[in-house]
Amino acid sequence: MTFASLSCLSAVSHAQDALTLDDLLNQLEQGQITQTKQNQARESQFKSKVNQQQDMLNDMSYQRDNALVLSVQLEQNFADNEIKLANKAEALDKRLGELKELFGVLQQVSGDTRSKFQTSVISAQIPGRGQFLDEFAQSMGSSSKLASIAEIERLWFELQREMTQSGKVTTFNREVVLANGDRNNAAVTRVGGFNLISNGKYLEYIDETGTVAELIRQPSNRYLASTSDLVNSGGNTTSFALDPTGGSILSLLVQAPDLKERVDQGGPVGYIILAIGLVGLLIALERLISLVFIGSRVERQLKSAVASSDNPLGRVMQVKDNNPNLDTETLELKLSESILREVPKLSKRLTLIKIISVVAPLIGLLGTVTGMINTFQAITLFGTGDPKLMAGGISQALVTTVLGLVVAIPMVFIFAYLNGRSRNIVNILQQESTGIIAERAESAELAQSQTLAGQGA
Numbered sequence: 001m002t003f004a005s006l007s008c009l010s011a012v013s014h015a016q017d018a019l020t021l022d023d024l025l026n027q028l029e030q031g032q033i034t035q036t037k038q039n040q041a042r043e044s045q046f047k048s049k050v051n052q053q054q055d056m057l058n059d060m061s062y063q064r065d066n067a068l069v070l071s072v073q074l075e076q077n078f079a080d081n082e083i084k085l086a087n088k089a090e091a092l093d094k095r096l097g098e099l100k101e102l103f104g105v106l107q108q109v110s111g112d113t114r115s116k117f118q119t120s121v122i123s124a125q126i127p128g129r130g131q132f133l134d135e136f137a138q139s140m141g142s143s144s145k146l147a148s149i150a151e152i153e154r155l156w157f158e159l160q161r162e163m164t165q166s167g168k169v170t171t172f173n174r175e176v177v178l179a180n181g182d183r184n185n186a187a188v189t190r191v192g193g194f195n196l197i198s199n200g201k202y203l204e205y206i207d208e209t210g211t212v213a214e215l216i217r218q219p220s221n222r223y224l225a226s227t228s229d230l231v232n233s234g235g236n237t238t239s240f241a242l243d244p245t246g247g248s249i250l251s252l253l254v255q256a257p258d259l260k261e262r263v264d265q266g267g268p269v270g271y272i273i274l275a276i277g278l279v280g281l282l283i284a285l286e287r288l289i290s291l292v293f294i295g296s297r298v299e300r301q302l303k304s305a306v307a308s309s310d311n312p313l314g315r316v317m318q319v320k321d322n323n324p325n326l327d328t329e330t331l332e333l334k335l336s337e338s339i340l341r342e343v344p345k346l347s348k349r350l351t352l353i354k355i356i357s358v359v360a361p362l363i364g365l366l367g368t369v370t371g372m373i374n375t376f377q378a379i380t381l382f383g384t385g386d387p388k389l390m391a392g393g394i395s396q397a398l399v400t401t402v403l404g405l406v407v408a409i410p411m412v413f414i415f416a417y418l419n420g421r422s423r424n425i426v427n428i429l430q431q432e433s434t435g436i437i438a439e440r441a442e443s444a445e446l447a448q449s450q451t452l453a454g455q456g457a
Contacts, residue, residue, distance in 0.1 A: 106147055110137040110155060113162075118207040119246055121196045122165045124188070125172050127210060129158055166193040169230075176203065177213040188212060189231060194242040195250070197227045202250060219253040266399035269367030273360055273400065277407035280356035283349050284414045291421045294346070298425055302432075312342040316429050320436045328441045335433040342429060346422040350415060357411035364404020371397030 114133040117123050123130070136151055171189045176198055178184060188198045196203035201224065202215050218224060223241040230240045243250040263270055297311035307317035316338045323331060375394055 103147055106152065106155065107137055109159075113155070113159060116162070117158075119205075120162065120193055121190055121205045121246070122162060122193050123207065123210075124174065124196060124203075124205040124212050125170065125190055126161070126165070130207070133158070162193070168192065174212060177211055179214045179216050191230070191240060191242055194244060194246065197230065200224060200228045200231070202227065204247060215250075215254060217254045219250065220258070223253065262399060263403070265395040266367060266403055267370075267396050269363060269370060269396070269400045270403050273363050273367070273403045273407055276356055276360055276363070277403075277411070280353050280360075280407070280411050280414075284353055284411075284418060287349060287353070287418050288421075291346070291418060291425070295421060295425060298428055302428070312346065312425065312429055313432055315342065316433060317436070320440070326440075328437060328444060331440055332433075332437045335436060339426070339429045339433060343426055346425055347419070350419055350422065353411055353415045353418065357408045357415055360407035360411065361401075361404040364401045364408075367400025367404070368397040371395070371400065 110133050114130055114137065117130050117133065132154060136147070136155060169189065169191050171187055173185060173187055175183055176186045176188065186198045188196055188203065190196055196205060196212060198214070201218055203212050204215055205212055219241075226239055226241045229238045257265065263274065266273070294311060297308075298313045301308060301311050301313040301317070307321055308314035309318065316335060319334050319338045320331065323334060326334070371394060374396065
């Protein structure tokens with residue numbers, strides 16, 4: 001609140017206390033006199049500060065003039081320094097001569113070597129090599145500093161040490177990050193500059209963190225077996241599956257799916273094919289055991305003249321024994337009937353195996369069509385930019401076809417083999433039946449000739 005407002009409020013307050021108009025007039029006169037004095041005081045104070053403000057303005061103008069003069073001088077000095085730097089750079093280039101090309105080569109070599117050390121497994125055993133190369137490359141990138149003899153010799157030493165260590169198989173102790181995330185100090189074997197192994201598993205070197213980690217997914221057992229052979233070789237020559245690319249081939253082998261994952265790619269159709277194949281295999285196994293058992297009994301019956309009811313041949317022979325007085329034609333019919341009764345027992349469920357051998361590839365074709373439908377749906381939704389989006393459908397299409405053929409091809413051979421054994425037993429029954437008929441016919445003919453001879457006598 002300003003002083004004038006306070007004066008007005010005071011006047012109003014006094015006015016309220018006034019009893020007559022004269023008192024009110026006197027009060028207003030006194031308030032006006034007081035306000036006039038205050039205004040004069042403020043005006044006097046403002047006039048007294050005008051000189052001070054003028055002095056400040058003059059001072060700022062002086063500083064501005066000096067700054068302008070300094071700016072002109074600095075611009076001139078900058079231009080002169082540019083000319084001097086250009087002259088000195090030209091003189092430096094002339095003095096360097098071929099050394100300039102040498103330093104350029106050194107800078108390039110140091111950069112390439114740093115990139116090599118980032119992926120080299122040798123850095124797991126010899127850490128800290130990249131720091132020197134980074135500093136050396138940065139210093140070489142600046143024109144103000146040239147490489148010293150010691151730095152050049154250090155670069156040569158690092159290159160020579162990399163080549164020397166690439167031809168050695170050494171074992172050292174260091175911390176290893178396991179697949180489950182735990183850390184453990186273990187003996188790590190380095191095979192040149194190619195691979196790191198520990199406890200029969202492949203490791204990888206991570207330059208960003210400077211750690212050695214166990215591969216979350218290991219290659220197949222035939223590659224892991226070589227790691228144990230190397231560790232237990234005792235310095236002798238042994239075979240080892242190394243990756244000459246420094247990890248690229250190993251990463252591809254790790255990504256390759258195993259047998260279970262291949263089957264999983266087939267989806268429900270693949271499992272149906274495998275279930276049908278398992279049923280066919282069980283049936284084939286039961287038929288094989290049964291036919292082998294029956295065949296052995298038939299072979300034993302062939303060596304015996306006494307008919308036994310525990311095998312098809314014995315039951316056929318019992319027909320002859322049970323009907324000694326039948327004529328040849330009737331006996332032949334009864335033997336044929338007996339053989340026909342034995343054929344279904346010998347060939348039962350073989351037709352089911354044949355059906356499985358035909359149905360399995362058809363179901364695989366169904367899975368192929370289903371997988372291609374999924375592939376085209378992915379193409380419709382996401383386009384063809386990312387092949388991984390189509391990989392699932394293509395995998396299902398190919399795996400189901402493979403599973404269908406894997407089931408069908410053995411089933412064809414199994415059916416042919418079992419059907420052949422069944423037919424062999426049936427052929428034996430038919431041969432023996434033919435022999436029985438021939439024997440009965442011969443006996444009847446001999447009896448008839450004897451009868452005619454007796455009548456003639």
